[in-house]
Amino acid sequence: MTIATSTELICFLILGTVVILGAIGVVLLSNIVYSAFLLGGVFMAVAGIYLLLNASFVAAAQVLVYVGAVNVLILFAIMLVNKREDLKPIEGLRLRKFLSGGVCFGLLALLIRVDISTPWAIPGPPAIGEKATERIGEHLFTDYLLPFELASVLLLMAMIGAIVLARRDVLLTDVGTGDSVDQGLIEKTTNPLLVDKSTP
């Protein structure tokens, strides 16, 4: 065994362990902030696995999108509403845990079944390495054009929804409570109190 292959194997084992243990930790840890940070670690480890598979562009995109955008947004959301409150005990929690665990194990069994029954071509097609970026671009603008554009429309819809929710002044009633919005308060937020522009 040469140095390159043994290094690859060691890296794969470490990354695989990090992914599995980290993912279990994300689900089982009671502190939600720890879960969010661990999720970032899991995303990084997945990016490392992509690197081992010679897909450096996908790895970098994984880090940029999942760690840099998704995980940071999750953290933002958690930290902006970080209320330490004791949650009310939910009825039938044990049954619910059992049911969701059953669903997860069913999914795992399904995936293992697919993994075993599919005739994988070993070794797979040769990695194209640095050419991958161009190939991904070609695919995005030819045969995957429709999904690509649909995804952008979906993102646009989500963005407009977020703007509508954030800008309460376009709504007459509060989205959460259903009460009518205090228009006077909105007036004040649009005119900063600290800067008086009327005085010359």
Add this chain to the structure above:
Amino acid sequence: MIPPAPVLLALAAPGLDLELSFSQAMQGLGLSAQLAHILWLPLPMLLVLVAAVIGVLVTVWLERKISAAAQQRIGPEYAGALGILQPMADGLKLLVKEDVIPARADALLFTLGPVLVLIPVILSWLIVPFGQNLLISNVGIGIFLWISLSSIQPIGLLMSGYASNNKYSLLGGLRAAAQSISYEIPLALSVLAIVMMSNSLSTVDIVQQQNTAGLLSWNVWRQPIGFLIFWICALAECERLPFDLPEAEEELVAGYQTEYAGMKFALFYLGSYINLILSALLVSVLYLGGWGFPIPVEWLASLLGQSIDSPFVQVFTGSMGIMMTIIKAYLLVFLAILLRWTTPRVRIDQLLDLGWKFLLPISLVNLLFTAALKLAFPLAFGG
């Protein structure tokens, strides 16, 4: 995160392969080829780490001296000639200070935060070229690697802000992360315009494409708007004045690093200065021709009657290339320091307005305009 690409650090000359000669020297001592390779691997990384730390020491000294000059003071004077050892003294002081972890803080995340801020910045040095083959790894995704690595930093900021268990730290961390995220988008868009012109993400290709006619072919002439956007965003990413709101040392409680002391604080400090030098290096790579001379080397060589391929010329241009990169980068660092001591700070709403309502649309228009120019004049804009 280091891709399994061959790590090379050799001069441009075909006869000067440093790795090969190192490996031969090691084998001469009776080691196997594989062991020699393993011994070689950490050397370029160590070299870059040392270069980065020395760069930080120089920048700290420059900052002290230039700020003193801007305020008509003398600045550090007694530690070494012209106070040149002052940054060393600062570093040593931080090194031997007591390492305090606040009683109610989250010790694990508190320790991990500064590390997460520093590591992506140092990893980004992988792609900075000081010459044709003078970089740690010529990865094909080059500049994209830097963009994705720099997006990890906000997590470290949020982590240290949260773990300090201090409301000012948390607010500072949130502000720093918000600023970093909002300025990343125009930054990436202006880089995209460059990538479109040079048809490659690799930093080496980007520099080579600029070095056809010396000074005149630098990207700054083809992308003046992109250059300004990139520089503004780089300053904002480094949290330098006029965008140092997360810190705002004169007015506010000092943001996410309020509770930090000793070496952990030094990691933040080091990270921000390494990031500043890295940004300056990348501006010089993307817009100012990297290791290229203002006058093309081929012209100079033919003027002096020397062959461009002769070993002497190769070594000379190689070392001059390193000098050019460093000179350009330090000119930009000088500009950043001068800006810090002469400009007022923007307010947080002005900061976000500038990022989202001004820089983002302008960089989008710049990208579209570059695409149009590339189609219309493929000769000048890299067809």
